Amino acid sequence: MPELDINASADEVVGMLNRGQNREAAARLDALRLNQDAVVQEALDRYVAVRGQEHLTALRAPNALSAEDATALNPTLDRLRGATAAPRFPTDAETQNLSQAQQYDVYASVIGARxxxxxxxxxxxxxxxxxxxxxxxxxxxxxxxxxxxxxxxxxxxxxxxxxxxxxxxxxxxxxxxxxxxxxxxxxxxxxxxxxxxxxxxxxxxxxxxxxxxxxxxxxxxxxxxxxxxxxxxxxxxxxxxxxxxxxxxxxxxxxxxxxxxxxxxxxxxxxxxxxxxxxxxxxxxxxxxxxxxxxxxxxxxxxxxxxxxxxxxxxxxxxxxxxxxxxxxxxxxxxxxxxxxVAPGQQQERAQAPAEQAPNGQGRAASDPRDPGHADHRLYTQIDGHVRALGPPYDRNNEGVNLHLLAEAKQAHLSDISAIATNNATATRAAGETLFMVQGRPGDPAAARVAVSADVATHATPEASLNRLDTINRNQPAAPAPALEDPQRTQQQEAPRRAHQ
Structure with a gap:
C-alpha cells in the first residue's frame, strides 16, 4: 500500500468541506483512514479538525443539517470534535517506521491543534x-x-x-x-x-x-x-x-x-x-x-x-x-x-466499546452498580456524591458520567474514591478539562490518582459504560456484595466540599 501523504490528504478533505460537499468529505476521510495505523489516522483527523474548523463548527450548529445528513455526518463530526484535545502518546514502535514526512505530520498536527x-x-x-x-x-x-x-x-x-x-x-x-x-x-x-x-x-x-x-x-x-x-x-x-x-x-x-x-x-x-x-x-x-x-x-x-x-x-x-x-x-x-x-489513559488504551442493551432491549442491564445490591454500588455512590459536588456541567449527564468514572476506577483497581479534583485553569486550558479521581487522604502523596477526560465522560452513555464494567468485572476478582445502606446518607458522609478553583 502506498504511503499516505497525511498533509495532502487533509487538504483534499478540507477542500471538499469548503465546497459544501459535506457527505462526500466525510466519506473520503473514512476511506483515507481505512487500514492506516492509529497514529496516522489521528494526525489526519487533527489536520482536518484544525484546517476545517470554521466549516465544521457551522455544521454542528442547531438545525444546520437535515435529519438524513445528521445521521451520515454526526459520527465524523463527533470524532473530529475530539481530535484537537490532548493527543494520545504514541509508542516508539508506532513512529519508528514512519517516513520523515509522516513523523513530521504526526507532530506538526499536534502543534497545529495545541x-x-x-x-x-x-x-x-x-x-x-x-x-x-x-x-x-x-x-x-x-x-x-x-x-x-x-x-x-x-x-x-x-x-x-x-x-x-x-x-x-x-x-x-x-x-x-x-x-x-x-x-x-x-x-x-x-x-x-x-x-x-x-x-x-x-x-x-x-x-x-x-x-x-x-x-x-x-x-x-x-x-x-x-x-x-x-x-x-x-x-x-x-x-x-x-x-x-x-x-x-x-x-x-x-x-x-x-x-x-x-x-x-x-x-x-x-x-x-x-x-x-x-x-x-x-x-x-x-x-x-x-x-x-x-x-x-x-x-x-x-x-x-x-x-x-x-x-x-x-x-x-x-x-x-x-x-x-x-x-x-x-x-x-x-x-x-x-x-x-497527553490524553488520559482511557483514550490511549482503546476506543469506547459499543453499547449493549439488556436482553429485552429495555431497562437496565442485569448487573447494574446503580442497584443497591451490586458489589460496586458503594463505589458508584461515592463517585455520584463527588460529581454532584462538582456541579455543572458534570452533573447534567449524571449517570453517564458516574458510570464512565466507575469503569475507569475499576480499570485502575481503585476501591475507594475519596475526592475528585479538576485540572487548573491556565492561560490555555479551561478548568475541568481533566478529572482526577483520588484514592487516599486528600493531600497525601501516597494517594492513588487516575486522570479522566471530562469531555469523554460527559458524552459517555450509560449503556457503553455498563458494557465496559461487565468486561472489567469478568476479568477481575469479584468483590463481595455490600450490605444494603441508605444511599442518601452515604452521599452526605462521603461527598467532598467543592474543589477550590
Whole structure:
C-alpha cells in the first residue's frame, strides 16, 4: 500500500468541506483512514479538525443539517470534535517506521491543534519548532529524582519544503521533589536564589525518603514554604541562554533555552505550583496558578536523575543531539515551544466499546452498580456524591458520567474514591478539562490518582459504560456484595466540599 501523504490528504478533505460537499468529505476521510495505523489516522483527523474548523463548527450548529445528513455526518463530526484535545502518546514502535514526512505530520498536527498562531506560523518556515508531550507523574516518583517518561520532538522543513522530525524520548517536563521545600530542611539546606540556609522544617508526609538538593520555587500561598512549579500547557517563545553542563564542557556551561522577555511579559497563568504538597498539580492547590518567569529552561539532565526543578530536561545521552538539531538553522534566534499533556489513559488504551442493551432491549442491564445490591454500588455512590459536588456541567449527564468514572476506577483497581479534583485553569486550558479521581487522604502523596477526560465522560452513555464494567468485572476478582445502606446518607458522609478553583 502506498504511503499516505497525511498533509495532502487533509487538504483534499478540507477542500471538499469548503465546497459544501459535506457527505462526500466525510466519506473520503473514512476511506483515507481505512487500514492506516492509529497514529496516522489521528494526525489526519487533527489536520482536518484544525484546517476545517470554521466549516465544521457551522455544521454542528442547531438545525444546520437535515435529519438524513445528521445521521451520515454526526459520527465524523463527533470524532473530529475530539481530535484537537490532548493527543494520545504514541509508542516508539508506532513512529519508528514512519517516513520523515509522516513523523513530521504526526507532530506538526499536534502543534497545529495545541499551539498558538505563532507556533503554526513557524511551521511554514525553516525554523525548528519544539513540541513537548507530558505524561503526568508525581514529583515524588523515583524517590524525588523524577522519571524520563515524556517526549520532546523537533520538527522543521528544509529549503526544498521537505518535512522532518526527530524524537527525544529521555525527557521530562515535570519538577522533582528533591528541590521541593516541603521535603524539609535540617537547617543547612540552601535556598537556590539567595544561597542562605533555610530554617529547620520537618518533611511533609510522603517526603521522608527524598534525598534533597537546594530549595527552588516560590511561596505563593503564604505558609512560608516555597512551592515547586512547572510550565503549564501552552506555547512559550524560547531564546538562547546557558546552563551548567554537568561536566560535558570545559567551561562548565553550555547552550540551553529559556523563555524570552516577551514570553515572560505575556505569560500570565503559565506556571502551576504544588501548594498542598501532594506531588500533583490540580485545582486543590491554593493559588496554584502563577505567571511565567525566565527560570523555566530546557537543559541537560543526568542519566539517573532528571535534575529538574521545573525545567524541561533531557537525559540518556540525548541532550547534545537535541541541541545540535535545535541549532541547525544558523539564522534562527527564537524557538516556539509547544507543551501539551497527553490524553488520559482511557483514550490511549482503546476506543469506547459499543453499547449493549439488556436482553429485552429495555431497562437496565442485569448487573447494574446503580442497584443497591451490586458489589460496586458503594463505589458508584461515592463517585455520584463527588460529581454532584462538582456541579455543572458534570452533573447534567449524571449517570453517564458516574458510570464512565466507575469503569475507569475499576480499570485502575481503585476501591475507594475519596475526592475528585479538576485540572487548573491556565492561560490555555479551561478548568475541568481533566478529572482526577483520588484514592487516599486528600493531600497525601501516597494517594492513588487516575486522570479522566471530562469531555469523554460527559458524552459517555450509560449503556457503553455498563458494557465496559461487565468486561472489567469478568476479568477481575469479584468483590463481595455490600450490605444494603441508605444511599442518601452515604452521599452526605462521603461527598467532598467543592474543589477550590
Amino acid at each position: 499551539g498558538t498562531q505563532a507556533a503554526r506560523d513557524a511551521l511554514g518556515t525553516q525554523d525548528r519548532v519544539i513540541l513537548g508531550m507530558r505524561n503526568e507523574n508525581s514529583t515524588l516518583d523515583n524517590n524525588g529524582r523524577g522519571e524520563f517518561n515524556d517526549r520532546l520532538v523537533v520538527v522543521w522543513k528544509d529549503a526544498d519544503g521537505g518535512r522532518h522530525a526527530r524524537e527525544f524520548n529521555h525527557a521530562t517536563t515535570e519538577p522533582t521533589a528533591q528541590y521541593d521545600h516541603h521535603a524539609g530542611s535540617d537547617g543547612n539546606r540552601i535556598y537556590a536564589d539567595t544561597q542562605r540556609q533555610a530554617p529547620r522544617l520537618a518533611a511533609s508526609p510522603g517526603y521522608e525518603d527524598v534525598r534533597t538538593r537546594k530549595i527552588e520555587g516560590d511561596d505563593v500561598n503564604g505558609d512560608r514554604v516555597r512551592d515547586i512549579g512547572r510550565l503549564a500547557e501552552g506555547t512559550v517563545e524560547m531564546v538562547r541562554t546557558e546552563h551548567a553542563s554537568n561536566g560535558h564542557t570545559r567551561s562548565g556551561r553550555e547552550f540551553s533555552l529559556r523563555p524570552s522577555d516577551e514570553a515572560v511579559r505575556n505569560g500570565a497563568n503559565m506556571v502551576e505550583r504544588d501548594t498542598n504538597a501532594d506531588g500533583w498539580f490540580d485545582s486543590r492547590d491554593v493559588n496554584g496558578v502563577q505567571d511565567l518567569n525566565n527560570s523555566f529552561k530546557i537543559h541537560r539532565g543526568s542519566n539517573t536523575n532528571t535534575d529538574s526543578a521545573g525545567c524541561q530536561t533531557i537525559g540518556g545521552g540525548e541532550h547534545t543531539a537535541f541541541i545540535d538539531t535545535v541549532r541547525a538553522n544558523p539564522d534562527q534566534t527564537r524557538w516556539q515551544y509547544v507543551l501539551t499533556s
